[in-house]
Amino acid sequence: MGKQSKSSQGKDHLHIFGPAIVLVILGFVLAYQFVKPAPPDHIRLATGQPDGAYYLFGQQYQKRLQEERIDLEVMTTAGSIDNIGRLMRGEAAAALVQGGTAQNETGLLSLGSLYFEPIWVFFRKEAPITRLTDLQDKRTAIGTEGSGTRALALQLLADNDINTSNSPLLALGGRQAADALLRGEIDSAFFVASPMSPVVRALLDAEQIQLLSFDRADAYTRTHRFLSAVKLPEGVINLKRNLPDRPTTLLAASANLVVRNDLHPALMDLLLQAAQGVHGKGGWFEESGQFPSPTYLVYPLSSAAERFYQYGPPLLQRYLPFWAATLVDRLKVMLLPFLALMIPLSKIMPPIYRWRMRSRIYRWYREVLAIDHQLFNTDADLEPLRSALDKIEYDVSHIDIPLSYAEELYDLRLHISLIQQKLERRARADAR
Known part of the structure; x- marks a missing residue:
């Protein structure tokens, strides 16, 4: 018997295993039609004004997503109302939105609330202000057009029968409103922001500025269910100067992370992980681990977020880089032809091969x-x-x-x- 040549062995294997290989390839091609598209590597996040907390948090999100090779573009905007408009027009895929600003928009989902966003009403100490009703006839900055601050301020002032017909309500917000208040050009100003906001911190530290305490907070929270009452402890701002000099009650909305419903689910999970890293430690008004939360929502909770709160980050993303985890997750449908074809063929082909070889002899x-x-x-x-x-x-x-x-x-x-x-x-x- 002559020694079998390698070319002959190759032909034998091709004739026997070739049809099986072709069948498996066709199975993979068919299964590939059902593979989900890859998540985009560039998305836009609508935040707020450059001196606001939304923009600062957006930059932290950007840094965390860059570690996973996702380019997050942080957009400066006029505020929550503007952010919602940008989401609806498709100019942004995600946005930070203040509670109480949503209307009946469709196609938007919430990934959760991020932190309590107090309503800060600052006024000059020489003005006798103890309640919102005292703001009638006062020069009050209520936020710029398109901001969530303006929408919420108008709502609370309307509860006290204050409007543009009986009081000078000015379209000022952010640093511009704070500077006007410090210079005495206005009597009071509304801000809806995190205590980490540079504008809020500056006003809290200013000696000539006083923070209004909402002594009737329970009445507001029962009228507007999206509001919560929070306590600013005595001395938390500055222990040496004892600021504030008494416990202060504030009303608070909740900042929400809102996305378009067509955003890739893998990016929703990634944004939630970033939010957990940024907001999970808590703050002046939040307990550690309280946020992000599936409560205090402005839009329906997405199914991806619901799974996240129930089970945590996706299993693959816990142990693999984001790009690898999404690749494996997308290609898992390719296991179908492997299970449906490769396993049976692995049991059938060896006997066929033995039969073919022995048939040459027998x-x-x-x-x-x-x-x-x-x-x-x-x-x-x-x-x-x-x-x-x-x-x-x-x-x-x-x-x-x-x-x-x-x-x-x-x-x-x-x-x-x-x-x-x-x-x-x-x-x-x-x-x-």
Whole structure:
């Protein structure tokens, strides 16, 4: 038997395993049609004015997403109302939105609330102000057009029958409103912001400025269910100066992380992880681990966020980089052809291969047995049988098979030799 050539082995494997490989490839091609698209590597987050907390938090989100190779563009805006408009127009994929500013917009989802956003009403100490009703006739900054501060301030002032017809309500917000208040150009100003906001911190530290305490907070929270009452402890701003000099009650909305409903679910999970890292430690008004939260929402909670709050980050994202986790998650549908085809084929193909190899050997036994049977016929012509047997021996010696089947091949050649010996004994007997 000649040694089987590598090219012959390759042809054998191609003929036997080729159709199975083609079948598996077709299965993968079909399954690939159901693979979800990859998440974009660039998204926009609408925040607020450059001197506000939304913008500062947006920058922290940007840094965290950059670590996962996602480019988060932080957009400066007029505020929450503007942010909602940008989401609806598709100019941003995500936004920070103040509680109480949502209307009946469709196509927007909340990933959760992030922190309490107090309503700070600052006024100059020389102005006798103890309640919002005292702001009538006062020059009050209520926030710029398109800001959540303006929408909420107008709502609270309207509860106290204060409007533009009986009071000078000015479209000032952020640093501009704070500077006007510090210079005495206005009497009071509304801000809706985190205590970490530079504008809020500056006004809290200003000696000529007083912070209004909402002594009727329970009435407001029962009228507006999106509001909560929070306490600013005595001395928390500055212990040495004892600021504030008494516990102060504030009303607070909740900042929400809002997204378009067509944002890739993997990016929703990533934004939630960023929010957890930024806001999870708590603050002046929040307990550690209280936020992000599926409560205090301005829009329906997304299904991705619901899973996040129930089970935590996706399993793959806990142990793999974001790009690798999303790739594996997208391609998991490709396991279907593997399970449906590869496992059965792995059990079927080895027996088929063995049958193909052995059939090259066993098919010669039919002819050898036929010659053996003719030797029992006393009238048989031995010369054609001898020639046929010699040809079989020659052909069998050139069968190309793997070495693992050499034993079966040599068994066949041994049996051919036995028949040859039997034929020679018959020939000698006939000669006598």
